[in-house]
Amino acid sequence: MSEGYEWLAIIILLSMIGGLPRIFKGPTRADAMLAAQLCGTSSVAILLLYASALEKPFLNDIALVFSLLAAVATVSFVRMTWHAPEEVDGDH
Amino acid sequence: MVIIDYVSLILAGIGTIFFMASTLGLLSFPDVYSRLHALTKADNVGLGFIILGIALRSQEVSELMKLLLIWVLAIISSCSSCYLIARAACRMGIKPWKRP
Amino acid sequence: MELFKQTAFFYSITGVSIFCIGLYGLIAYDHFIRKTIAMNIMGTGLFLALVALAHRGPEGTPDPVPHGMVLTGIVVSVSATALLLGMVVYLFLETGATDLKGLIKKRERDK
């Protein structure tokens, strides 16, 4: 039973790694930040699945901290680091 | 109990599918705004399904409340940070993509 | 090779690789912020090796003493990072330089 959860966690980890190319491709800095945010959510999901699979409830606390502080990096990016004009076209 | 275990695994599997769809959207959508849209699917629906699946198996009320808190926090932080990104993108003059 | 299928040795080799990448970056790149990132990466590699090697206890129970050391180490590395970045900002505001070459150039200009 618990192996099912571990495999789901591995699939989520793989899809999180699959999102990494967006960081390099850009085109804007916000896209890189979006990929980082997706990774944050994915790690919350991975931790929850692991907590359930291994029956270690304190892993939920780590997930709680992650989801609590998920916004800090994004907000500090938007408010402090995204100011310069960039190429604004999408990559279609 | 066995049926509940299977239902929980299936729900977590649906959540995982949403995560994969979100990655796909992040990679293939044409501009920031549509990628934001793809991202929030993982945050709200994907994580929601996974938490629903896990919550079915939890034994204590306190664990249940903690899981609910995690989901609510993930939703509010994803929606407000996505709003902030979209607003900043709009101010910087990034035009939404239109079908050519 | 059989040894490296054990989690402890697998992750300690990973930690060594990360440490060496960080060391390379610390020496090879000029920008102070990148040097700071490199220092952090070095530290993480070190912690990884330490915790992985603590994993060799009997019945797979990890040794709590290296864990405590790593917790302290993380605090120290965060303080060091923050202090370095503060000094980078200060130096930049005073001289306009973000790397050693810029500082040297600025000094030559001032002479």
Next chain:
Amino acid sequence: MNVSAFDCIIAPTLILLAWLAMRIKDLFVGIVLFILFGLLTALTWVELQAPDIALVEAAIGAGVVGALFLGCLGIIESRQGIYQFPMERKRRSLLWIPVLSLAAILCWSISQLPPETQGLGNLVRNSLLDSGVTNPVTAVILNFRGYDTLLEIGVLFLAAVAIVSLRFFEPAKLDSRLAPNSRVFLFFLQLLTPSIVLVSAYLLWQGTNYPGGAFQAGAILTGGGVLLLLAKVSLPLDYRNPWLRLAVVSGFAGFLLTGLGMMGIGMMFLEYPVTYAKWVIVLIEILATVSSGLILLTLFSGCAGFLGITRRGGDGTL
């Protein structure tokens, strides 16, 4: 224990992220990659059965460290323009030789280690019964390695002193640098700030039974403080105020004075009476939480320009 599929995915990704964070041209992308590196490191700690380290890494890596780097980069770029990457690869290609040989020596010496060892684990578990707390790592930190923890809070305190002595004294004037707040952001903060305080108190209390404790709780508080600063809420970060200085020093001083007091009643430095050990530890942890949260917030404000540099006759702007 043998390597699992999870390990085989996460370890190469860690190496790749570290490598790319060094090599990538845009420094901003390097910082984002470093944030992701921290995220994956937290997952690795979980895999290595070190949930307490994972908690610290989550609290630090998700909140403070990313904000530190992004704030510092923000200041530099707003004055200098987008940073261009000057690197001469030709001159430094020989650097690989010493680095690779160091790696080889380290790998060789690791392979010589015995595959199983007693460590200090048993010693800790045996004396755990005398120490008043049930979680091995917290016990290690607060009883057996009280000296290290003292030094840890001392290091944080020294970092704060160093930052403040760069003349980061008073809150900077920010109106021109930060965009006006949106109502969504303010509403988000109204929801999030109470949860941050709640979770911080919860982790502090859990610290005596489960992994968690003062520094984690303080780091989470700092995350909330960073968000409040970014929303232009004026926090009392004026270092001319003696109460702030007292609060910053309280964690270190509380630790030191308790230890000295115990020496005064005839015990060892940093040894606690068995019956009161838990309450003394909780009290010290509360002081340490508040002061480490404030110190980390000071460090962030110094790096990201929320504390202005006071020059002679200057006006505190940055």
